[in-house]
Amino acid sequence: MLFGKRERIIRRIAIVEDEPLVAFDNEHLLGEAGYEVVATVDNLADAVRVIQEEEIDLILSDIKLRGDGDGMDVARAATAKGVPVLFVTGNCPVDAQPLGIGCLAKPYTEKTMKMALEAIDDKLQGRKVRRLPAGLSIYEKA
Secondary structure, three states: OOOOOOOOOOOEEEEEEEHHHHHHHHHHHHHHHEEEEEEEEHHHHHHHHHHOOOOEEEEEOOOOOEEOOOOHHHHHHHHOOOOEEEEEEEOOOHHHHOOOOOOOOOOOOHHHHHHHHHHHHHOOOOOOOOOOOOOOOEEOOO
């Protein structure tokens, strides 16, 4: 659309984050940016339940979670349902690359998160990603 808002395919996002303040900030940021946060959970079991029960366009997942399992386990469950995962973590492990669409390194700003979501949306729509914000890696396999 010329001089208008681009149509985005990422609308419904699930947050998998074990740090309550980060989770709260992400909920607020995403809501203000026009996304619908379908769930915010802090462990693998709840994440798997949400993946099974909700329509989700993208999962933002930390690698380290409460209890058993981690963000890579979340990504495995999401991949089985065809839901892309953007890892949001302080340290993006190399072995996470086949499981996610990319990784956004913590800490990040509100502007960086918004730009990262736009880049991931472009990638998912097959568009050329114009520029990556600092801290975002998009995995080639994605």
